[in-house]
Amino acid sequence: MCGINGILKFNHTKVDEHQLIKMRDALEHRGPDDAGYFIQDNIGLGHRRLSIIDTSAAGHQPFISENKRYAMVFNGEIYNYKSFYPELKSKGITLKTSSDTEVLLHLFELYGMAFLKRLHGMFAFAIWDTLEKKLILARDRMGVKPLYYAFYQNSIYFASEQKALFTAGVPLEISESGMDEYFFNRFVGGENTLYNRVKKVLPGHYMTLENNGYTTYTKWWNLKSEIQNHPTIHNPKNWFEETFFDSVKLRMVSDVPVGVLLSGGLDSCSILSSLYHQKFENINTFNIGFAEEEHNESFLAKKITESYKYNFHQTKLDNDALFLNLAESTYYQDEPLMHLNEPHLLAVSKIAKPKVKVLLSGEGADELMGGYVRYKALKNPSLLKVVSGLSLMERFNKKPRFDKLVRYSKIDNVDDLVIFNGSNVYPEDIQRFYGKKEMPDNVYRYKILAEAKELYPNNPQRQALYFDQHTYMCSLLDRNDRCTMGTSIECREPFLDFRLIAGLGTLDDKWFFTGKKGKFILKDTMRNKLPDEILYFRKIGLSAPWYTYLTEFPAFKEELDLFAKSPIFELPFLENLDGTKLVAELRQGNSKLMPYIMPIFMLHIWHKNYFKKFV
Numbered sequence: 185m186c187g188i189n190g191i192l193k194f195n196h197t198k199v200d201e202h203q204l205i206k207m208r209d210a211l212e213h214r215g216p217d218d219a220g221y222f223i224q225d226n227i228g229l230g231h232r233r234l235s236i237i238d239t240s241a242a243g244h245q246p247f248i249s250e251n252k253r254y255a256m257v258f259n260g261e262i263y264n265y266k267s268f269y270p271e272l273k274s275k276g277i278t279l280k281t282s283s284d285t286e287v288l289l290h291l292f293e294l295y296g297m298a299f300l301k302r303l304h305g306m307f308a309f310a311i312w313d314t315l316e317k318k319l320i321l322a323r324d325r326m327g328v329k330p331l332y333y334a335f336y337q338n339s340i341y342f343a344s345e346q347k348a349l350f351t352a353g354v355p356l357e358i359s360e361s362g363m364d365e366y367f368f369n370r371f372v373g374g375e376n377t378l379y380n381r382v383k384k385v386l387p388g389h390y391m392t393l394e395n396n397g398y399t400t401y402t403k404w405w406n407l408k409s410e411i412q413n414h415p416t417i418h419n420p421k422n423w424f425e426e427t428f429f430d431s432v433k434l435r436m437v438s439d440v441p442v443g444v445l446l447s448g449g450l451d452s453c454s455i456l457s458s459l460y461h462q463k464f465e466n467i468n469t470f471n472i473g474f475a476e477e478e479h480n481e482s483f484l485a486k487k488i489t490e491s492y493k494y495n496f497h498q499t500k501l502d503n504d505a506l507f508l509n510l511a512e513s514t515y516y517q518d519e520p521l522m523h524l525n526e527p528h529l530l531a532v533s534k535i536a537k538p539k540v541k542v543l544l545s546g547e548g549a550d551e552l553m554g555g556y557v558r559y560k561a562l563k564n565p566s567l568l569k570v571v572s573g574l575s576l577m578e579r580f581n582k583k584p585r586f587d588k589l590v591r592y593s594k595i596d597n598v599d600d601l602v603i604f605n606g607s608n609v610y611p612e613d614i615q616r617f618y619g620k621k622e623m624p625d626n627v628y629r630y631k632i633l634a635e636a637k638e639l640y641p642n643n644p645q646r647q648a649l650y651f652d653q654h655t656y657m658c659s660l661l662d663r664n665d666r667c668t669m670g671t672s673i674e675c676r677e678p679f680l681d682f683r684l685i686a687g688l689g690t691l692d693d694k695w696f697f698t699g700k701k702g703k704f705i706l707k708d709t710m711r712n713k714l715p716d717e718i719l720y721f722r723k724i725g726l727s728a729p730w731y732t733y734l735t736e737f738p739a740f741k742e743e744l745d746l747f748a749k750s751p752i753f754e755l756p757f758l759e760n761l762d763g764t765k766l767v768a769e770l771r772q773g774n775s776k777l778m779p780y781i782m783p784i785f786m787l788h789i790w791h792k793n794y795f796k797k798f799v
Contacts, residue, residue, distance in 0.1 A: 185674055186245070187211030187232040188257040188331075189343035190310050191352065192319050194397035199228035203352055208232060210351040211344055213516070214259075214669045222246040222255045226395070227312050227319065231257045234672055236541060237265075238283035239439050247285050249293060253315050256292075258285045259344055260307030260329045261676070263434040297322070297390060300404050304434055306676070308385070310342065317395035325405045325682050326548075327387030327658050330665055334381040340393060345666070346382055346518040350798040354381060363757050364624040367783060368614055369607055370522045371659040374628025378519045387658065405682070407653065408635045411689035420691050424684075425709045431681035432458040435544060443468040443540035445532060445675075446489065446496075448481030450718060451546025451555075453488055454706060455678055457713045460492045467494040470536040470543070472501065472528045474729070484718055499535045501528055507739035511793045516670035520790040522659065524782060525728050529667040537671045547660055548679040551652040552688050553703040554645065554696035557585075558605050561592060562644035563697070565601055568593040587776060602636070602648050603629055606656040608779040617780050619760040629655060639689070645697060653685070730782060731775050743789075744770075750788040758784065 189207045191199050204221055208230030212219075215232025217239075222229045231245040247256045265284035268291060272279065277290055284305075291299040292311060297320070306328035311320045321342055323331050333342040334354045341349050350356045362378040365371065375383045385391055388405035417423045432455055436442055444459070446452045446469040459467055469489045473482035482498060489496040501509060509527035517526060536543055550556050561568060571593040594612050595601050603626060604610050614620050632654045633647065640646035661677070668675040688695075691705070698704040707719055734740045748767040752758060761784070770777050 185215075185234050185236050185261055186257075186259040187214030187344040187348075187669075188259045188308065188310060189230040189341075189348050189352075190257065190312075190319075191228045191339055191341050192312075192393060192395075193226040193339045194395070195338045196226045196395070198225055199223050201228075204228040204230050207341070207343065207348045207352040210348045213672055214344060216672050218244055220245055222248070222257075222312075224255075224312075224314060227255075229255055229257045229310060229312060234541065234669075234674060235440070236261060236674055237437070237439055238281050240281075242281035243283040243285065245285060247283075247289055249289055250280075253313065254289060254293065255312045255314065256285065256289050256309060258288060258307065258309040259331075260305055260309070260324065261437070261674070262288055262303055262305040262307065263437045264304040297402070297404060300390075304681070306680075308344065319393040320390055321385050321393070322390035322404075323385045323387055325388045325407075326653075326661070326680050326685065327384075328661050328665070328677060328680060330662060331385040332377070332382055333385065333391075334383070335397075336381060338397070340397075345516075346377065346379065347515075347798070349382060356795065356798040357381070358755070360756065361624060363755070364620075364622075365626070366520065366522075366787075367609075367618065367620070367757060368611070368624050369604070369626070369629070369655075370783070371519075371656075373626070373632075373655045373658075376628070387654075407650070407685065407689065408639055410682075410686035411639060414686050414690045417687055417690060420695055420705060421708055423687060424705050427681065427683050427687065428454075428678065428706075428709070429458050429462060431678040431684060432544070433462055434681070435676040435678050436464060438542050440541040441468070441539060442542040442544065442676075443470055443536055445469075445529075445536075445543050445545045446471050446485040447546070448484035448486075448488075448718070449546070449721070450703065450706060450710070450714075451549040451679065452544075453484070453714055453718050454549075454710050455544050455546055456488060456492065456494070457710060458678075460494075461713060467492075468536070468539050469494055469496050470532050471496065471498045472532045473498050474500070481721065484721060488715070488718065497535055497539070499531050501531050503737045504739050505531070506733065506737065507743070510789060513667055513670065514786070514790050514793050515797075516666040517663070518666070518794065520783065520786040522783065522786065523663050524730055524786075526663055526667055528728060529663065530670055533668045533671040533673050537673055540673065542674045542676060543668055545664055545675050545677050546679065547664055547675075547677045548657060548685075549703060549706060551649060551657040551660075552679060552685060553706055554649060555701065555703045556606075557701075559645050559648055559697070559702065561589065562601060562605065562648055565598050565644060568595075568601070588779070598644055599630075599633060602633055602644055602651055605648050606652060608782075613780070617761075618757060620757065643693070646693065649696070650689070731778055734781075734785070735771060744785075746792075747785055747788045750791065752784065752788050752791050 211232045215234045217235045218233035220231050229246045262284040265287040307324045308329040308331035332346050334349050336354045341352050357380040359380045362372045392400045471485040486496050509530050513526040513530045636647035636650035664675045695705040744767050748763040753763050
């Protein structure tokens with residue numbers, strides 16, 4: 185919905201208006217429709233608006249309470265905001281707008297932060313109390329909406345994206361431990377980021393900052409407790425269908441058009457089918473196609489869209505267009521790309537922009553219901569030792585997927601099998617390739633793993649799901665937010681309704697891992713609503729043929745020459761590598777280098793297109 189930012193100076197000096205506005209306008213892509221700011225002595229709040237609910241001027245932010253005590257900036261959507269109307273009316277409150285922001289602020293005035301648990305939505309917001317001189321920063325349950333902060337020069341700076349912090353003058357300094365996590369784990373987990381000083385407000389948390397800088401952190405939503413205290417679900421299939429369909433319906437709350445990001449896979453097609461069976465009309469779907477058959481699901485997306493008499497839109501990316509989208513998506517992401525499909529998601533969002541302001545995405549289904557093939561390796565970890573013993577058989581490890589399994593099988597304890605299940609390279613690979621022996625501390629990851637083990641003892645598959653819901657999925661949500669908001673579109677994820685997340689956590693394994701591809705409860709629910717070719721089509725996801733791009737597309741071949749001599753090879757983690765030698769091996773056909781080269785190549789692209797803008 186928006187971009188938010190702010191500054192609180194603990195030395196009580198006045199906030200610089202120019203600095204606050206410059207910081208705010210670094211987020212213009214998140215909110216091109218309106219801009220506002222609030223300054224009162226040592227506090228400043230900024231807001232860029234993407235108008236979704238109540239598109240009139242009445243929805244302008246920062247939003248000031250009627251009694252002038254509170255000032256709020258809010259990013260996100262509260263899907264059930266109208267359900268609070270009778271309650272607010274009974275309290276003598278007359279609403280002046282039809283925006284969810286006003287409802288949110290009234291609920292805070294009435295109930296304090298206890299109101300958070302009643303919200304259906306995605307959000308990040310800041311509230312300043314002018315009476316108690318107190319700032320609250322809060323984030324939704326699963327972290328769909330981002331919120332970053334940095335303590336610097338006796339102040340706190342916060343914003344929806346890191347670039348706004350750097351624009352305000354927070355120094356961009358790469359964290360050594362962040363670099364370790366980037367290469368070992370693909371992304372930095374928990375509250376930390378790739379940068380020194382810059383942190384995230386954790387999902388399901390809020391921060392309270394006193395005027396003197398004293399800070400407290402509160403966890404307001406705990407998935408482990410929600411699962412443990414959830415009532416027994418007696419008919420899982422009926423419960424899932426009812427809850428999923430209601431979640432989709434809730435996420436259609438909007439005063440502007442809503443479309444669907446449609447890959448052609450089970451997850452996004454299930455969302456589209458739910459819309460169809462709930463009789464939503466005039467839906468636009470948006471898809472990216474690939475020339476390579478093994479990466480293409482477009483024909484399925486087109487077929488189901490047309491069968492529902494909805495409107496299908498498609499784009500493709502190659503060479504120069506792909507290269508330009510790569511640079512652009514790197515800027516929006518603020519950190520090196522790690523999912524490797526960010527340029528494609530950005531391109532899809534660009535073709536959607538003229539027609540919709542909101543997109544529904546199938547994100548979260550794999551982590552909630554066991555949709556990744558990598559979870560299968562955890563069903564019986566002892567069998568991985570057999571795989572490890574087969575590693576000398578060239579025929580076995582010739583294919584990339586088997587090669588990855590062989591490398592994974594060399595991890596020698598179950599905890600690390602869970603920790604590194606979502607990685608592309610593993611500790612032994614890192615030691616051999618980079619010469620780096622020490623693993624990252626991974627304090628946050630091991631904390632989440634401990635929770636998972638308490639919930640699901642002796643069940644590494646379920647532990648991995650819970651673990652991914654707090655780590656890997658967060659990186660996917662960051663990707664979705666940045667790529668869609670980069671084109672001023674809001675992304676909503678129906679599978680991430682908190683009722684689904686907590687309820688699914690209570691179900692038996694059979695509802696996840698039955699069959700070849702996982703997500704059995706979704707397949708069983710949609711069995712009579714989707715054609716078999718979608719239910720049983722091989723899983724592709726938004727994968728991209730990067731080896732082809734790097735070695736055949738002219739724009740990327742030119743960039744590989746620059747990459748070979750990139751200054752990133754002077755960084756501490758990479759000083760043992762020879763960029764020229766790596767590129768030569770890749771061009772000679774060594775595709776097994778791809779899991780190692782891609783994070784370095786993306787670091788190079790980030791250094792060139794992002795790092796240099798702020799240092």
